[in-house]
Amino acid sequence: MGQRMVVVGADATGLAAASQARRLRGADELEIVVFDKGNFASYSACGIPYWVAGDVTDAEDLIARSPAEHRARGIDLRLRTEVTELDPAGRRVRSHVLDTGDREWLSYDHLVLATGATPIRPPLPGIDAEGVYGVQTLDDGQALIDALESATGKRAVVVGAGYIGVEMAEALVRRGFDVTMVTRAAEPMATLDPDMGALVRKAMVGMGIQLVCDAEVTGMRTEDGRVRAVTTAENEYPADVVVLGIGVRPATDLARDAGLPLGESGGLLTDLAQRVRGHDDIWAGGDCVEVFDLVSDTLRYIPLGTHANKHGQVIGSGVGGGYATFPGVVGTAMSKVCELEVARTGLSEKAAHRAGLQFHSVTIESTGRAGYFPGAQPMTVKMLAERRTGRLLGVQIVGREGSAKRIDVAAVALTTRMTVEQMTALDLGYAPPFSPVWDPVLVAARAAAKAVRQG
Structure with a gap:
C-alpha cells in the first residue's frame, strides 16, 4: 500500500x-x-x-x-x-x-x-479599516492594485521601512502617488547599520518620498470605516491608501x-x-x-x-526516500530603490554585538567600473571583521548599477569562514567596464585586514 x-x-x-x-x-x-x-x-x-x-x-x-x-x-x-x-x-x-x-x-x-x-498588523486603532493593506500573497497584491486603481485621492502612507516597505514606497511613487513613509527606526532598512541606511534615506528623499523616522505609529484615523490618515504621537499624515511594511x-x-x-x-x-x-x-x-x-x-x-x-x-x-540536509544561512539579501542597489550579508554591528562578538568595522568608497570608464558610479562598501582572528562577519553594499550582486562574493567568503586577509587574495574578474582593477569588495577587505593587524 x-x-x-x-x-x-x-x-x-x-x-x-x-x-x-x-x-x-x-x-x-x-x-x-x-x-x-x-x-x-x-x-x-x-x-x-x-x-x-x-x-x-x-x-x-x-x-x-x-x-x-x-x-x-x-x-x-x-x-x-x-x-x-x-x-x-x-x-x-x-x-x-x-x-x-x-x-x-x-x-x-x-x-x-x-x-x-x-504580515505584522499591530493592534492599533483603525488597523483593520478599509484602505489598509498588507502585502504577502498574490491575493494581497491584487487587492492593493485594485485599490490603487479605484482610489479617489493620491496620498499613500507606508508604515515601516524594511525591504518590502521600501520597495512598495517606490512602487507607489511610480504609480503617481504622493508617498509618506513612517518608521520608528532611525533610518530605513534597519537590517543595515544606520550609516548605510542614511544612504538609502537620501535616495528615497531624492525621489520625492517624505520619510518620517524615529516615529511610532499610534493608529489610523478613520471615517465611515475607511482610513483617512496615519497618526503618530506628534503628527498626522493624510492617507487614501496605507501599506503595511512593518515586517512579517x-x-x-x-x-x-x-x-x-x-x-x-x-x-x-x-x-x-x-x-x-x-x-x-x-x-x-x-x-x-x-x-x-x-x-x-x-x-x-x-x-x-x-x-x-x-x-x-x-x-x-x-x-521521497533520498537524503539531503540544509546546513544554514549567512543572511544574504538585496533590493533596490530606483537606481540605488542595496545588499547585505552576515551580521550588522547590532547583530554582532548581540552575538557577543568583538569586531573592526571599515567603510570604503569606490566605483562599480574603472574610474575612467564611462558610466562609473559610486559604491559604498562596509565590512565587519572579527577582532584578532580577522574572520569576516558581515558586508553591506549601497551603490548604483552592478553593486548588489557583488554581495555574493562576501556570502561565499562567510560560508567558508574566510578571513579578510584571505579575501584580499581572491582572484576576482577584472575589466574596466565591470570593475576597477581592485574590486570594491577587495578594497574593503584590504582596509579590514589592515584594521585587524593594527589591533
Whole structure:
C-alpha cells in the first residue's frame, strides 16, 4: 500500500517539496495532497512590488507553474481549502473548503508544514479599516492594485521601512502617488547599520518620498470605516491608501495549537533534514521556520524565498526516500530603490554585538567600473571583521548599477569562514567596464585586514 504526503501551503517550500518527492516516488507509491487557502500557487511573492509598480504586467507572470501543471504531474492541489487543525497523535489534518463549507479529516504518513509568514498588523486603532493593506500573497497584491486603481485621492502612507516597505514606497511613487513613509527606526532598512541606511534615506528623499523616522505609529484615523490618515504621537499624515511594511511573523498558529516546538521568534524548530524536532513524520520549511546562522552560530528568523525553495528540495528528498540536509544561512539579501542597489550579508554591528562578538568595522568608497570608464558610479562598501582572528562577519553594499550582486562574493567568503586577509587574495574578474582593477569588495577587505593587524 502506498503512503500519503500532505502539504499545508502551496508556495515555494510546499510545492518544491511535493515536486521533488514526486520525482523520486511514483503516484502508486506516494499520494500527494497539497492544501492552500489562497487562489494562487507556486508564485514569486518577491515580485509583488514590481507587479504593483507596473514592471510586471500580470499576476500570471509571477507564477512558476500553474495548478493544472501540478495536477498533471500527480499532485492533488486543493486551492481555497484551509487547514484548520493538526492532530499529530492521530496523524491527520482537518480541512475546510472555503467556497462550499465542506470539512473533512485526512490522514497522512508525511506532513509538510509550509505555512509561510503573515504580515505584522499591530493592534492599533483603525488597523483593520478599509484602505489598509498588507502585502504577502498574490491575493494581497491584487487587492492593493485594485485599490490603487479605484482610489479617489493620491496620498499613500507606508508604515515601516524594511525591504518590502521600501520597495512598495517606490512602487507607489511610480504609480503617481504622493508617498509618506513612517518608521520608528532611525533610518530605513534597519537590517543595515544606520550609516548605510542614511544612504538609502537620501535616495528615497531624492525621489520625492517624505520619510518620517524615529516615529511610532499610534493608529489610523478613520471615517465611515475607511482610513483617512496615519497618526503618530506628534503628527498626522493624510492617507487614501496605507501599506503595511512593518515586517512579517511566522504563520505558526496551527503548529502552536498542535503543541509543535517553536523558537523565540515563533518559528518552527527543525533538524538539518527539516524534520520538526521530536516528530519524524512532520517536516517544515520556508518562512514558518527558524534557520541556523552560520556566522553567529545561533538560530534566527530570516524569511527569504531563497531558503524556502532549498528547504522544499530537502524535504522532498527526505519524503521521497533520498537524503539531503540544509546546513544554514549567512543572511544574504538585496533590493533596490530606483537606481540605488542595496545588499547585505552576515551580521550588522547590532547583530554582532548581540552575538557577543568583538569586531573592526571599515567603510570604503569606490566605483562599480574603472574610474575612467564611462558610466562609473559610486559604491559604498562596509565590512565587519572579527577582532584578532580577522574572520569576516558581515558586508553591506549601497551603490548604483552592478553593486548588489557583488554581495555574493562576501556570502561565499562567510560560508567558508574566510578571513579578510584571505579575501584580499581572491582572484576576482577584472575589466574596466565591470570593475576597477581592485574590486570594491577587495578594497574593503584590504582596509579590514589592515584594521585587524593594527589591533
